[in-house]
Amino acid sequence: MRVPSTGNFLRNCFIWLFLSTALTTASAQPFRVQVNVTDDGLNFLANANINFNQLKVTADSTGQQVQFLPAGNYKIGASAIGHITVSGTYTISSDTNIYLILPVRQSMLGSVIVTANRRLQSARMSSQSLSIGELRTLPVILGEIDPMKTISLLPGIKSGGEGSAGVYVRGGGPDQNLVLLDGIPVYNPNHLLGFFSVFNGEAIKGIEVIKGGIPAEYGGRLSSVIAVDSRDGNKDSFKLTGGIGLIASRLAAEGPIVKGKSSFMISARRTYIDQVGKLVAKEKIGDNGYYFYDLNGKISYDLNKKNSLSLTFYSGQDEFGYADYDKEGTRRFEAGWGNRIAGISWHQQINSRLKQQLTLVYNDFSLNSQIGFSTNNFLFSSGLKDYQGKNDWTYSAYS
Structure with a gap:
């Protein structure tokens, strides 16, 4: 029997180990x-x-x-x-x-079908409305919310400039605008010769401007209709608000008369430059001065679900006084102008399509001036008093 040599065995083991390592590495x-x-x-x-x-x-x-x-x-x-x-x-x-x-993913969108019933609420053209919330977000003059100044930012409306009363709508003059407060005409809508309007921001709900296609119910004004709505009072709780501006301060109170059914809202505003001037320079100013004030109010009462009553009133006045004292006598000039407005309305919803509104209106505008020297005085007075009664019926073809 032949036994392999030890040297050959070790050589074969070395070759096998080398080849395994090489294959593993590869x-x-x-x-x-x-x-x-x-x-x-x-x-x-x-x-x-x-x-x-x-x-x-x-x-x-x-x-x-x-x-x-x-x-x-x-x-x-x-x-x-x-x-x-x-x-x-x-x-x-x-x-x-x-x-x-x-591949590009192609998604096929399903068809969308939109159906609706024709419900035409208003066919009025060239009409724009601003709520009190929108009026508060726009720039104001001396801290006073002024809807008449704010609407001059709308297209087609231009202000006459500071110190100039009225607005110009699509080329028309200030006298061609119909200014309304709760449907009652306001003959003089400005204070301080046009710097401010008579509308107190604490008392209004919104403003609507109709610049074209004026409905026949507003009469024959050529330029525009500017309709201001006063707000209703809170029917659930009492509330007191106010503000202090650079030249005027305002205060408003509202609350329920019969909780859940009726409410009141009253707001007042007054300038105090005349009083501040007399405190600071009494000798130089003397009895000279200017001020204006506004008083707005509204009472609402719900008779039932289909009938309601509302009472609107406004009183505003501008007062200017000048006096010159010397040895020869006293020279005086005084002027005052303002509006007094009151209106009561009955709203009735007869059915889902038919409603009516009955309104009674009182309007008083006055302009007085007085010139005096020594014992001589001259008084110039003019005014306009207006009584109106109107009944509007509205029928909607779609309930």
Whole structure:
């Protein structure tokens, strides 16, 4: 029996170990894998998401991503916004280029059908409305909310400038505008020769301007209708508000008369420049001065679900005085002008389509001036008193 030599055995073991190490090293060597992501038009997709098994990476701006991976089987996929996700299994045994083509995702939107019944509330053209909330967000003069100044920011309306009364609507003059407070004409809507309007911001709910196509119910004004609505008082609780401005202060009170059914709202405003001037420079100012005041009020009462009553009143006055004292006598000039307005309305909802409103109105505008020297005095007085009664019926074709 022949026994192999020890030297041959050791040599064979060494060769076997060398070959095993070489094969293991060759199998663990990483290979360069480049993935190219395109759409079905072969346009590269930048920043596409690429998965190598559990490894998640992002393609560069040219839609490419390079990884060095050991030999083996890999699940490689790509996704991009607006495209269908594509993936597959690849065997990596050498450097490899992989192209993944992502078709564009086409989503078919379902049809949308909108149906409605024709419900025409108003066919009025060239009409714009501003609520008190919108008026408060717009710039104001000296801290006073002034709807007459604010509407000059609307298209087609221009203010006459500071110190000039009235607004000009589409080329018309100030006398061609009809100014209403709760449907009652206001013949002099300005204070301080146009710097302020007679409408106190604490007492109004909103303003509507009709610049064209004026309905026949407003008469024959050529330029516009400016309708101001005063607000109702709170029917549940009492409330007191106010404000202090640079030249005027205001105070408003409101609350229920019969809780849940009736309410009142009263608001007052007055300038105090004349009083401040007399305190600061009494000798120079003397009896000279100017001031104006406003008093607004509204009472509402719900008779039932279909009938209600409302009472609106307003009183405003401008007063100017000048006096010059010397040895020859006293020269005086005094002027005062203002509005007094009152109106009561009955609103009735007869049925879902028919309603009526009966209104009685009293309107008084006065302008007085007095010139005096020594014992001689001259008084010039003019005014306008207006009594109105009107009954409006409204029928809606669609309830």
